[in-house]
Structures are given as C-alpha cells and as structure tokens.
Amino acid sequence: MLRYSEIKNILKSHKLSVTVVRVDVLEFFIRENRALSFKDLEDEFKDSDRVTLYRTLNSFTDNGVLHKIPDDSGFATYGLCHDTCSSEDHNHDHMHFKCNKCGTIECLNLHIPPVKVPGYQVTEANLILKGICNNCAAA
Amino acid sequence: MLRYSEIKNILKSHKLSVTVVRVDVLEFFIRENRALSFKDLEDEFKDSDRVTLYRTLNSFTDNGVLHKIPDDSGFATYGLCHDTCSSEDHNHDHMHFKCNKCGTIECLNLHIPPVKVPGYQVTEANLILKGICNNCAAA
DNA sequence: TATCAAATTGCAACAAAATTGCATTTATTA
C-alpha cells in the first residue's frame, strides 16, 4: 500500500494534475497489482461517473502511467507502466500472462527477446502468454 | 483464387453447412490473404446484414476456420486457421504482424518459440509484432 | 491565503458496436 504522497508524486511526474478520482484509480491499480479493465474500475468505483473513468484511463495511458495490453476478448486491459514511461516514451518490452482459470492478466517481469522478420521493420513486440497462473496452479 | 468446390470442402470439413454468405466470406478471407476485421467485412458485403456477418465470424471462430488475433485497438481481427484447426483443437503458435503505416495485420509463417515461466503453466502464446510491413517498406 | 485561469468532473445526450428474439428462408438428410 502506497502513501498518498507517493501516489501524488507519480501523477505529478507524469504531468497529471492530482485529483480525487486519479488518486483513487492509481491507488487501485497499485494495490491490485494486476492488469485491470474498464469493467474492473466500474465495479470498484460504483459511484464514480463512467465518463470520468474512461477519461482517467485515457489520460493515464496518454501520459505513460498505464499501458494497454492487447487481448482477444475485445476488452482492453491496462497495466501499470514502469517509472520511466512518459507521454513521449512508452516502453513495454515485457511479457504478459492471462490465466484461463481466474482470468487475471498480469505484467511479467520478463523481457521479450528481439524478433527479426526478413523484409519487415519490427519496432515493437507484444507477447501474451496464456495458461494457469501462479496462484491457480498452487491451489 | 480458390474454386467453389474447395471452399465448400473447407466449410464441410469444419462441420459448417454451406451457405451463400459463408462461401462469400471465406472466399474473401482467402483472396485477401490477411487478417480482417468486422468492418472489413461490412465494407465488402454492403448488402449483407450486419448480424449475419457477426454470426459468420463467430461460427467460423468456433469451428476452427478463423482465429481471433489480439489487438489493443479494441477491434478484433480474424485470420485464417490452418487446415488442422477444429472446434476441438485450435492451434496457433505463429506470430502476427501489424503495420503501423497501412494498418494491415497478417499471419506470419513463423513459429513462436516456447516460453517457460517459473510457477506458471503456459499453454499458449500470442506474439504480435508491430512496425513497417514488407509492402510499405519496399514502397 | 485570496484570486483566477486552466483543467477536470458530472450530467445528459448521442453515437457506435454488438446481441437477442422471432418469423422466414435455406440447407441437409432421409
């Protein structure tokens, strides 16, 4: 659990003004320690306005607080960026994992090795693994 | 360009009845040789009913004719499965490429090397590369 | 701390995307 002062610093360092909703949402992401969907936010912040939550996700993504994780479900999920991300430079060369049992999507601390494809200029790679997560495997 | 008889066989071998819409859509996928979105179908088949197109994509995906390709745009795209895919066994260990210039998404004939993550049971991997595609790089 | 411009929020309306129910048509099998 992060202090308010630290949450505030994260927002400021990403050039975002500090508002109640933003602090709450960011704190939620840090506390949950997993990728979250819009629906997750809606469930958690029942009295917040939908539009504000959408806009929060968007400004967080624009400013390098969150990154979108590709998914074939049709629902984007968002994961916390590394400290170094900004609106200028998003950098996400880590793998993601989606559990087929509990549905959780997480950022893995594993680097995606560079891939070369003849004739193509590859500038970005997204690797999404699926299977049974740590928790579900142990249970 | 595939013959009607061949298209028909693909449908039959995937336990799908042969209808006008299904033949047209499958032929379109084969002809285009790239991943297609719902919008692509809607544009191509202007007089077809949207609902039928949605249902076609779903039954194709259920029965192993198409596979969904994860994307962070919010719009699913679909690629042709290998002959061996069925409703029982979808198998897609190949990479995908999305071009940032022309927007085309394609299935690459490149196998994703197996990834091991300690404590996790990995059963599937999706690798989506981005950059400049073959065509756009040449132009 | 008081003031003020700029940004964010909440609400309503709107637009887009996807789903459902059902009557009609089409395909498959016998």
Added chain:
DNA sequence: TAATAAATGCAATTTTGTTGCAATTTGATA
C-alpha cells in the same frame, strides 16, 4: 421430394464508448 434443422434478415434492445457543456476543482501566482 418432404421433413427437419440450421441460417438468415429484420426490428428492437443492450452494451460500450464519445461529445458538449455547465459546475467544480486544481495549480499557479500575487
């Protein structure tokens, strides 16, 4: 060809996401 099952087309509905705008909050400055 007839009977059965499945797919289609249409209308209505739901879900998801966006836009405009007035009210509120924030951050900077005096």
